[in-house]
Amino acid sequence: MRGGERGIETRRRERGNDLLSKKRETKRYLEIGVDEGVLMSHIYADLAVGVDPALRISANLAKNKQKTYLISATSDSFFADPSLVANLSGAPDLAFLDGFHTYEFLLRDFFNTEAISDPRSLIIMHDCLPLNDVMAIRDLAEWRPKMMGTRFENWWTGDVWKMIPILQKYRPDLKIMYLDCAPTGLVCVSNLSPDNGILKQRYHEIVKEFGERPNDAANIDRMYSNIQITAASQITRGGEHRSFFRI
Numbered sequence: 742m743r744g745g746e747r748g749i750e751t752r753r754r755e756r757g758n759d760l761l762s763k764k765r766e767t768k769r770y771l772e773i774g775v776d777e778g779v780l781m782s783h784i785y786a787d788l789a790v791g792v793d794p795a796l797r798i799s800a801n802l803a804k805n806k807q808k809t810y811l812i813s814a815t816s817d818s819f820f821a822d823p824s825l826v827a828n829l830s831g832a833p834d835l836a837f838l839d840g841f842h843t844y845e846f847l848l849r850d851f852f853n854t855e856a857i858s859d860p861r862s863l864i865i866m867h868d869c870l871p872l873n874d875v876m877a878i879r880d881l882a883e884w885r886p887k888m889m890g891t892r893f894e895n896w897w898t899g900d901v902w903k904m905i906p907i908l909q910k911y912r913p914d915l916k917i918m919y920l921d922c923a924p925t926g927l928v929c930v931s932n933l934s935p936d937n938g939i940l941k942q943r944y945h946e947i948v949k950e951f952g953e954r955p956n957d958a959a960n961i962d963r964m965y966s967n968i969q970i971t972a973a974s975q976i977t978r979g980g981e982h983r984s985f986f987r988i
């Protein structure tokens with residue numbers, strides 16, 4: 742796969758999660774990693790909470806929402822402070838995890854989000870389906886010169902693809918769906934168990950185990966060979982989304 746592209750369709754223009762927020766009649770929406778707020782501006786929700794330590798808002802976040810709160814903090818600080826989490830006024834119906842792109846950060850964001858969810862919540866993780874191994878490089882200083890001048894110049898997924906084998910191994914009870922949204926996929930996780938503490942309890946062991954797994958084309962290919970990718974259009978256009986997620 743080195744230098745090449747995965748079969749995932751780069752020309753698709755489905756965003757997926759914004760349309761899903763409308764279909765799910767989302768009351769409470771949580772986004773970790775907001776940046777300029779481009780995606781959040783497309784979300785339909787009664788209440789939206791965005792968390793990012795380096796907000797650079799340029800989009801109209803109030804659109805299609807009754808209340809929007811922005812929290813200038815890392816996700817770890819957010820989850821550690823119940824008074825910040827209380828801005829959500831309850832479990833998120835939909836959470837989008839798009840903060841720092843290494844697997845140990847996303848693992849914490851995932852188990853912390855699951856802990857404040859309810860069994861009907863849906864967690865969506867971004868960038869877990871890299872198109873090649875270069876965009877998955879963990880270290881930005883190493884990644885930048887390798888991507889310069891390529892058609893994926895600004896695409897950094899980091900190694901969050903490792904969340905897929907982690908959840909497959911440690912949380913076989915979850916229902917996971919892999920969508921072909923451009924550019925680097927959406928991983929939708931339902932059938933959540935807020936009281937399941939396995940990922941948090943075994944965090945250091947998991948980080949060590951998957952730190953030893955090389956972040957290379959062979960292992961990314963192995964990850965792809967263990968999943969089935971679904972066309973997002975099946976869910977966002979016409980389809981009854983409840984039949985796809987265990988919610």
Ligand SMILES: C[S@@+](CC[C@H](N)C(=O)[O-])C[C@H]1O[C@@H](n2cnc3c(N)ncnc32)[C@H](O)[C@@H]1O
Pocket residue numbers: 772773774775776777778779780781792793794795796814815816817839840841
């Ligand atoms: C890819 S951007 C988010 C884009 C946004 N979700 C969208 O689709 O429009 C990633 C963001 O994660 C933020 N970030 C980095 N470390 C973070 C952390 N520890 N907690 C929360 N957000 C973080 C960065 O500041 C950056 O704005």
